[in-house]
Amino acid sequence: MLLLVLAVYLIPYPAFSQNIDALQEFFTFYPNRKSVALDSSIYPSKFIAAPVISYSPETNFAFGIGAKYLFKFAGSGEETRVSNMPITFQYTLNNQYFLYSGFEIFTNQEKWVIEGNILLQNYPRLYYGTGNRTEESAEEVYEYNQLLIEPIFLKQMFLEHLFIGGGFRFNHIYNTEIEEDGLLAINRPDGFEGSTSVGAEVAALYDSRDIILNASTGWYLEFTHGKYGEVLGGTNNFNLTRMDLRHFLRVSKNNEDVLAFQFVGRAVRGKSPFSEFSLLGSSEIMRGYREGRFLDRDFLATQVEYRKNFKNSRIGAVAFLGTGDVYNNIDEFQFSGLKPNYGVGVRFKIDKEENLNLRLDFGFGRGTNEIYLSIAEAF
Template sequence: MLLHFFKKQSLFIFLLLSVICSHQLKAQDFKDVKEFFTFYPNRKAVQKDSTLYLAKFIAAPVVSYSPETNFGFGTGAKYLFKFKGSGPETRVSNMPLSLRYTLNNQFILYSGFEIFTNQEKWVIEGNLLFRNYPRLYYGIGRDSKKEDEEEYDYYQVLVEPIFLKQLFTRYLFIGAGFRYNQIFNTRIEEDGLLNITKPNGFDGSRAIGIEAATLYDSRNNVLNAQKGWYLEFTHGEYGEAIGSTHNFNLTKFDLRHYFSPIPNSKDVLAIQTLGHFSRGDVPFNELALFGSNQILRGYREGRFVDRDLLAAQAEYRKRFGESRFGAVAFVGAGDVYNSVDDFQFKNLRYNFGAGLRFMVDRLEKLNIRLDWGFGQSSNYIYLGIAEAF
């Protein structure tokens, strides 16, 4: 275990040195590199009409790292734009797309998009995902054992668009959408715990449901907020009558607040509370997963699995003057449980950690992030683009 820890520490130092070495690049050199990967689809139109937003299509090789994937290599693209007729009152729409292959033999195609129409009368958001994904399984419940670890593999297709209309006030949006999530070609260990216990949908499932959604989003920047509130609440009903393999419902909420704790400072304190609650004949792959590169960093995604998850985290984000560099420190806590009666504060598991930031786009405040998260008996490194939340 000690050797494993120092291997991780060496990896962290290597990545840290790589980031520091990049500081030796001249500002103009870095700008030239960034511009090489940036395309401007409406540049000519903007030259004729300065009221238009200069849209950007950024495509570049990407490297990522997380405990679930090991190193991932591929291509990342991000389309940042505003519709014609949108002014400063409309935030920039973000349509990312990433295609990665990892050292754990995983293939991942993903887009999590957020589109604002003119004057933000509508918001269109959602997720598109296709992947084959070996995952570790330890059993269901908060008391699953590390020694029961086994690997299972599956393919996943997820399509989840949500359409929201601005109602009542500037930042409040209400709407609905649908969610299609299919797990197939599942491969499990013949004599493993998953095959012995056979939870609902362990060998594949299909969830098709209608989602009602409410969004309050006053963030000043979608990619890296410095101030504002974000609250997303969704409730989905899934049934065999509309094509699902199981009858169940799924409720999620995501509450965040961003503010500067020091007046006239660029430092940001970000706070998030996250909930996942499922009821009915819930298939295995729709249960809540404890740990990820976004929440409860320091635990493997799915280290603990159950019907419900409640978690919170706080992150202090420090900018070093006018440079592209920054650092963060974070703490969090959470738990999975089977029903509301099972939740107890004494059962919370905690995490903490720190990380570095390098701003690749000053205008959109887009960062490369390198985090080292610690759980109660585990620690992991994360390398990626954009903030954890």
């Protein structure tokens, strides 16, 4: 990233932009290039890939690839938004791995939306105990393997941007390793030695965003409710409810700046395993806290982000502010107990046509801070 910043100052912008376009082309593959050459009405699908290097105390150095597959089904026109299938793979010097895809696919004329997550990982998680007042000094490492599969199928109904449907979620935790005489060994929460969650979900989605990867206008509201049970092959009986509300609007007609809002809620009821508890802290919301710094059954958080887009430039900047907390029950919510987070970031547009950014964020929380480098916006 430092080399990129230096290049902005040392290379004249037209030449710099041309070099970036050439670099982008080097990492971009067009699976349907021949079909597009024969029929210009076909959307040119793109597979954009780039090497990824990261470091954290838990994993040591990690190397891998980050990619996004952007496409439309044959017969889709301007009325159908671009489908997005991100793929991330990393392998660390500690022999850990991480493979993830969170996808959102639109069929022709957006009659159906297929979304969900696929995750396979052997990655450590930091554990500080359960609750919203755990101490930093209690930190310990929890090793485990995880396989998560969650497809959701939604059909457009009643309103133009409203989709209703359902799916299933399979979350398998295995090969767990805990610290001897640590908090997990003492507290022994249900499922700390491994668990399997299998559930059927109902879902509703309202999505009027203009661009999926980096929206400037529109609303996004997703609600899912899943019922998990031993009768389905799981180890526990419980319910999981999630909500994600976002809004994007242009700040002024005189510029391309965007104001973005998000509110997230998550609640677990019943005898859920430890692996299904809600985590505070991530690269997407409550930036500045390590993922899982606070852990409990329920989670509420909100954030607002100002996105500054400089005219005729690939460079952008953001400032964000948020707050949230975890609870054993939502009725424990108190404004005085909310944890703050804030930060700034820089953006570099790696694909002008798709409005796709490389983002570098510096997040700060209460007595903590984190750095995030990723492709696409946090939300």
